[in-house]
Amino acid sequence: MTVNRDACLGLDDQDPLKGFKDEFVLPHGVIYLVGNSLGALPRRTPERVARAVSEEWGRELVGGWNSAGWYAQPLTTGDRLAPLIGAGAGQVVVGNTTSITVFQAVSAALRLRPGRRVIVGDVTNFPTDNYMLEGLVKALGGDYEIRDFAEPLGDDVAVVLLSEVNYRTGARYDVPAVTARVQAAGALMVWDVCHSAGAMQVDVSMADFAIGCTYKYLNGGPGAPAFLYVNPRHQADAENVLSGWYAHAEPFAFEAGFRPADGIRRFTVSTPHVLSFAALEAALDMWERVDMAEVRAKSVALTSLFIDLVEAGTDLELASPRDPERRGSQVCFTHPDGYPVMRALIDRGVHGDFRAPDILRFGFAPLYIGYADVYDAARTLIEVLGKELWRDEKYAQRLAVT
């Protein structure tokens, strides 16, 4: 071990973000290292959601569309979220799911590059991104081709869709360099920032489009709405093929034909999921007080510490980049029996997750994970492996039914 627990407690004491842990509800005895999958519950969220249900809906009824601001939610929430991803006001809409926003962004990009018929994905993208590309190509009628980012970028490439941080390994692309290369090839760049938003200073401002979810590091709750960034240089020309009534220039005129709204509103689709928005709004109330540079600095420190501690006590193989600059806020190790290892860890209160075939994945949400948590998690992992506790019959049984 390179540091002891007291040293970690000292780091927690000096942590400029230490006050935020109290803003979350976390189960007793759990070190929750899955905030990269579903972020923890902010303490003020239940009251905010209850208000949306009982006051906005219950008392205002249909009047809530105006009095409670539901009508404007996709845009007002987008404006509040924008600073967290390096965007400005009028550049982000919130709503629907990440998958739907992939379809919107990539189909819009294709229409902005009409002569080009290649969409570049990435075999390491979260699968739904690639699946949505397949569905889009199917919808468009087969003239389009999907290629992998590992292949050369020809002048037939219309759009490239990549995840800033890889969902399995936590590997992070060099966003400015990749964006510049893609755009130099005449293609448009769509960044998926699902695994970076809320964990670092995301900067979408070079991108043509960006998409992401709000239920991981941003703590918007299970199935919280997604977001879509459209660079201002495209807002006059980009088209939203999912052109629902919210995207209309005058939604309440109920005109027979579609006329797109000016600006970012044209990238909304339809009625927002108001109760899910309420939870996201509570999270944003908190995020407005967070310095993202402090979040990133702590994220780098936590992930580096975890790697140091685990490597000092085990012979696990690191599956994440060692260079913190090339890493998101998660650390992965491989183990051939990763599933029962993770079950044994969870049984001891250390919650990570397992990704087939052999990835042990640990996410570090800097607002509610501290240095002593990292120490305790590493020590538990070392104990589970050193004493071969995962060979316990009950974990083997669970493995058999997975």
Place this chain on the structure above:
Amino acid sequence: MTVNRDACLGLDDQDPLKGFKDEFVLPHGVIYLVGNSLGALPRRTPERVARAVSEEWGRELVGGWNSAGWYAQPLTTGDRLAPLIGAGAGQVVVGNTTSITVFQAVSAALRLRPGRRVIVGDVTNFPTDNYMLEGLVKALGGDYEIRDFAEPLGDDVAVVLLSEVNYRTGARYDVPAVTARVQAAGALMVWDVCHSAGAMQVDVSMADFAIGCTYKYLNGGPGAPAFLYVNPRHQADAENVLSGWYAHAEPFAFEAGFRPADGIRRFTVSTPHVLSFAALEAALDMWERVDMAEVRAKSVALTSLFIDLVEAGTDLELASPRDPERRGSQVCFTHPDGYPVMRALIDRGVHGDFRAPDILRFGFAPLYIGYADVYDAARTLIEVLGKELWRDEKYAQRLAVT
């Protein structure tokens, strides 16, 4: 007046649905006739949503995907909703918005009729349905054409999209007759049941696809998830071009390529909006105890009574069908100054809504609107018009800024 208030109180007393009014939270002094736009809050919903937030999310965290049933929500909620629209288990998925489901259903229908290039809409559809058709045609590249249902059904028609009940006037199509005519022409029938589900015995079983929302008569809450019915005869062949990870045969295998799930799951898209689902689930707990034949009988009685009372006391022109068989659960009258008339009504506690240019719209949700409510609403409307209370300067001012 054809009946007096005491007679209406007598009808309320004999109403087999009278117990349901207590299952809703309704503001004191309001007769809420906008349940056709946003249904009222069921009394048990706040507790159910609070549980989803604080227990399912707060305590179970990412484990909620299994322990709280989030993973299966689009299908389990679909199965619970199915009986309300005449569908069976494994035929309905819940999620996304009505607009997104229009895109899914119509694009799937087109792929099932590859030689045909015409989509038939209806100028009286809720505009978002038509807007989504426009966006779909744009996405597909212009080979397709949108035609109106008033035109003859040629053998080039692939799919027809109609609303069972018209959102403005409440006019109701003869679903079996229209479906038979469309299918006899070799086209597929997509029914939008947004304005009929929860107000009558909807029967989608003849349809090829059906879509609808759950926040009107079904009381799922603002922005509650939509639903999509796919007739079993199409489930093996129909394709979902919004093919997100939920639609994959093995969502957690994280395979590189898309393989559609068997059955209705292939029409899901991605992560459900869990908190919005919780509110819908609370509403379905109530709906499982409702006899829809009783709902429809009461709906016909309420709307007929309202027409009788208003026509006996005013010279307003009815904009809804007089035949209850051809009418949904709403009644519309036209008035050239409809906006200030409605403002004056709302000021007196009678909440309807106004649809440009001249429609006064009143929806009657049979679970929480009674006969005496109808009497009081009609009397208030008669008073507002008879005493020309809507000419009050404050309403005129509001009209000027609309």
